Amino acid sequence: MTDALPGSVAHASALSHAPRQPLLLCLSHLRWNFVFQRPQHLLTRAARDHEVVFLEEPVFRPGTGPLLELRRVPEGVTVAVPVLPEGLPEQAVIAAQRRLLDGLLATEGGRPLIAWFYTPMALDFAGHLAPDLTVYDCMDELSAFRGAPPRMLELERALLSRADLVFTGGRSLYEAKRGRHPRVHCFPSSIDAAHFAAARTGLPDPQDQAALPRPRIGFFGVVDERMDLGLVAALAAARPDWCFSMIGPVVKIHPDTLPRLPNIHWLGGKDYAALPAYLANWDAGFMPFARNESTRFISPTKTPEFLAAGLPVVSTPILDVVRDWGPREDGGPGLVEIADDPPRFAAALQAVLARPRGQWLRQVDRKLARISWDRTWAEMKGLMAARLTPARAPALGEAAAARIA
Template sequence: MTDALPGSVAHASALSQPARRSLLLCLSHLRWNFVFQRPQHLLTRAARDHDVIFFEEPLFQPGIVPRLDLHRVPEGVTVAVPLLPEGLQGPAIAAAQRSLLDGLLEAEAGREMIAWFYTPMALEFAAHLRPDLTVYDCMDELSAFRGAPPRMLDLERALLGRADLVFTGGRSLYEAKRGRHPRVHCFPSSIDAAHFAAARVTQPDAADQAALPRPRIGFFGVVDERMDLGLVAALAAARPDWTFAMIGPVVKIDPEGLPRLPNIHWLGGKRYAELPHYLAGWDAGFMPFARNESTRFISPTKTPEFLAAGLPVVSTPITDVLRDWGPKEAGGPGLVEIAADPVAFAAALQAVLARPRGPWLKQVDRRLAQLSWDRTWAEMKGLIAARRTVTRLPAREEASAARIA
C-alpha cells in the first residue's frame, strides 16, 4: 500500500469497522474487454476472495483533465482506466498515472493489499507502492514483442527484485525465469472445459459463417506479429476447397497486409461467450504461429480450448505446444499435430479431417480432466497464503524458519 495510517489510528479504525476483504490491485498491459484470457480467468476467481481492481494502461483524449474511469464488470472486478489528455509525454504520463493511482488507493490506507503485475512497465508509476505481497504473473516475454519499450528489461529486473512470488504462463518461460528468483512457479495455460465443450453439441451456425463452405479450418485469437501470414496464404492457395475462418482483433500489424484469398474469411473479434458457437461450425483448428522471438516462450491458451471444443488442431512447432500437447516422440501426449511448412501443414490437416474422432476424444478428455482454471487459481491461492504467513513473521522468526527449511 501507500504509507499506512499511524498504528493507533489504524487499530482504532479496525475496531470500529467490520473486517474488509483484502485488495488485489492488478497492473496490466491488457484491457479487460480485449480478449478473455489468462488475466480474466484468474482474476474472476480471485474476486471471490478479494476486492479486485484491474488498472489498465491509459487512454488519451483531447482537452480533458486527467481522471479515472471506474466501472464494475459482470465478473466482479472493478476496471480502472486512466483517461489522460492527448499530447502528454514520457514522465508526465507516468506522473499522471501515479497521481490517479494514489487517489484511488487513498481510501484504502491500512488495508491489506496484493499487487499483481502483468507488466514490469507499471513500475514507472507504481514503484512507490508498499503492498503486503507482490506477485509477478509473467504470462509472456513482453520484451520480445513488437514495440516493446527499451526499459522493459531493466524494469523486469526491478520487479523480480521486489516480487514475493513469480508465476509463469508456460514451461519455456519457467525455464527462462527460474534462475532469476527464488520462488518461480510454472502455471501453463489452463481451460474452462465446460465452456468450450458446448461446441461439441450440434447447433445452428453463427450468422456470419453460415454461408461459408465446408470443410472449415478455424483460428481464434489475437492476430499480430506472432501469426505466420505467409503460411496462412500458402495453405489457402494450396487448398482452395477448404475454408479458413479467422476470428480475432488485428493489432500491431497493418490489416492491409493480411492475405485476402477468396477462401480466407477475417471475421473480426468475438466475445468469449460466442466462441463455442463459432467453433461448433468448424471441422478443425489451426495455429499458424510464426517462429520468431515473440513466439519463443508462448504457451497458447487456445490449445486446450480447441481440444475441449472437440476440434483436432494442427500447430507450427511452438516449444510448449510440442512438449505439452504434441507427438509422443517429442514428449507430448499425442493430442496435437505439428507441422513446420505449408506442405506438411496441409497433409496434417487432411489427416485429422479424415481421422475418426472417438478414440482421440477419449484421450483428450482424460488429459483435460487434469486441468482447470479453478485448479490453477486454487494452487496460486495456496502459494499466496503460504507466502503471506512467512512475510508476517518477525524478521528473527523468518530467518529461523529459512534455516529450518
C-alpha cells in the first residue's frame, strides 16, 4: 500500500511511531529495488530496532506532484520517493524535496533522528536538518563515476565536516578518507553466507539459463562503465567452447556497446532471492572489472558472494580484491585468482575449472565464518550508540547502550 504526501503535509499515519524506536533517515542515490547490496543489507538489519525511511532521488511525471510516495517493503523499511512535475528548474527541484522532507518529519520531533547519507548531494535539500547523529556510509567514490555532478566533491567536504561517523566500504576508500575526518571506520563488503551457500545444494537451473551449454562462466552485478567489455569480448572469442552467463541491469552505457558473440548471454537483472539458483548452475565466476577511476576504490560485494556459493572466481587486479582475497603475502595461493589481460584471464579460468575444490572450499569457509552483515551492523550500531548522549543511547537498544557505560 502506498501513501502519498502532497506538498509539505505529512499524514500522521505515514510512519509507525513505534515507541522508543529512533528514526533512521537514509538519503540515497540508489533505488531500493535496483540491486540488493550494501544499503539493503545494513538497513534491513537496522529496521529491527529503528524506524527506517529510505529516501530515494526524485522521479518526474508530467502534471504530477510535488508529492511523496511511501511504501513499506518486506524488509521492514519505508521507501520514500519524491514525485515531481517534469520541467522544474534545479533550484525548484531542491526546494520541493526539502518541503516534502520537512512534511515527513513534521511529527517526528519526539524521538532520536539519525541521518544516514549515501550521497553528499542530499545536503542540497537536507542540509538544514539537525539530527542527533549524522553518518556518512561511503560505499563508493561517487565523484569518479560517469555523470557525477560537478558539486559532488564540494558537498562531500561539507558532509565530512558535519558527520559524526564515517564508514567506508573497503580499505582503499578508508585510506582515501581517514585523513579527512577524525572518526573513519573501515567496513568492507560482507556476506549473507547462508543465502549464497544455498547454491551448493543443487538448485534447479532457472528457465532462461537451462538451455545454455557448459562449462558456464558467470557474472552478476551492475553492468556499467566499471566493466571491461573488451576483456569480456576477448575471452568469449578466445574460448568459444565456454558459455558466459551475464546477469545484471545495464546502466549508464548503451546496450549496443555490449559484445554480442554467440557464447555471451545477457540475461538482465534478477531478484536477490533468485541469484543462488543461477550461481548453482555455473562452473566458475569472473569479475571483469575495468581499471579506471570508477574502479580505483571499489570493494566488490560479489567477491565473498561468489565464494559462499562455492564458485571459484577470477578477477582483474582490483586493489581491494587483491589485498583481501588474492595471493597471500607469503606467496601462497589466494581464494580468488587474479589476472590482468585476456590470455592470463583465460588461463586462470581454465585452471580453476580443473582444480579440485575440497581444500579450497575449506579455506573459503574458514574466512567467511569471520565476516557477516550481522556482525558489520552490530559494530556500526555500537559506534553509533557511543556517539549519542547517554540519555538518547538507550533508544538504540540495551546491547548498544551498554557500550557507553
